[in-house]
Amino acid sequence: AQGIIVHSHNSLRLAEDWYGRGAAKDWVHIPHMRVPVVQPDRAKARHELGIPDGAFVVCSFGLLGQTKLNHRLLEAWLWSPLAQDANCRLVFVGQNEGGTYGAEMVRTIREAGSGIEITGWADIEAYKLWLSAADAAVQLRTLSRGETSGTVLDCMNYALPTIVNAHGAMRDISEEVVLKLSDEFSNEELALALVKLWRDE
Secondary structure, three states: OOOOEEOOHHHHHHHHHHHOOOOOOOOEEOOOOOOOOOOOOHHHHHHHHOOOOOOEEEEEEOOOOHHHOHHHHHHHHHHOHHHHOOOEEEEEEOOOOOOHHHHHHHHHHHHHOOOEEEOOOOOHHHHHHHHHHOOEEEEOOOOOOOOOOHHHHHHHHOOOOEEEEOOHHHHHOOOOOOEEEOOOOOHHHHHHHHHHHHHOO
């Protein structure tokens, strides 16, 4: 390779950790860019998705799996008062994991009753509809290998109040633009963050 480009400072830190001091001195950091979204049509998106006007919709975007901590979001939601409010919905916008993890997610959702769903695979148009229609987003990570979350950037681009944990590249996002939890957050901390976004206009 004649050069190495990375999307985040986290990748530079990983290079130093794994390959030694100065390993990334000639690497170039170019942020993961997004084309600005101008005034998404929220009312139209909610109409197309069948979301009532008064509903408070929290979305988590992307393929489900252990590294996305979807189960932790589900646990925190069920612990919180949002799960008891018929106007609150939790939507996992993406394909469920096909093994034991995914099966356990489905079982827990069925036992919880209404108000929680997994959409399955969402094409780009469906993805944009949910980004436009949501009230808030939760994007969590663990066991990062240096990747940058495009979904977090998409949520910010659509002006969605977004909860993240300080893991990997997300630890470098300013706390002025996301609601950032600690890397090793508790379910209670996540539940309180959800309640804050729900109640604090």
